Amino acid sequence: MYSCKQASRMASDALDRKLTWSEFFHLKLHLMMCGMCRGFNQNIHLLESALKNINHKSSREGLSADEKESIKKSVKRALENEHH
């Protein structure tokens, strides 16, 4: 029987790797009986989806036209130095 400490570790691991059957079984069993770990499990899943959405949003922001111009200028300067 997992303690809450072990169960929270398995709930976290489940987001990063495939649990073994035995780990999966013990985690499910613990979650069935423990509302606190169910809460933790819901929280970390929500956190993960929120971060995915935020990431998706920020990836649409991109570089501004000014930033692109500034990159071009700096690269040009560096390339000119190469030639001399």
Add this chain to the structure above:
Amino acid sequence: MGSNKDFLLVEGWVEEHGDYLHCFATTRLNGDREMARDMVQETFIAGWKAYQAFEGKSTVRTWLTGILKYKIIDHIRKQVRVENLADEISRDPSSDWFGSDGRWHESPKAWGSSPESLCENDNFHMILHRCMAKLPDVQRQVFTQRELSGDSSDAICKDLDISSSNLHVLMHRARLSLRACLNHHWFGKREL
């Protein structure tokens, strides 16, 4: 190579791949846009120097991403020094969260928000960034690379040169801390 023609090539890269590369770098550098811009800039310069060696076996974008990735890993490895990692692993913060019997000190409860509504909420972003900033360096690096960049666990272990069990320990700690911080500064407050 004539410099004018070369420069047109690089200008094209900036327009075509600049946003993509910048996003790739930002998500791997804890959202540091400035740093990401510098790295993208260096990538274009390095790409230009190595262009003759580019054999067209992959797309230009994939090739440039490879150069950028190498620069980012180099930077991250310098930040996440070996000593930091050893310290962080040997520390056991579990008594912050659990009693000696392995039970929670403070009971987590389900949060009542949708991920979509959180995404649109700028105040939530601010709190989230503050909570992430409080994580120890090594945890923050592993966590952002996993959750923000969506890199696979294997790729992160390889990049940072850590074992997969170390990765899982660090992710567990980062999630415990972030969850508690967000609960304290955001979710707990709203539900009261």
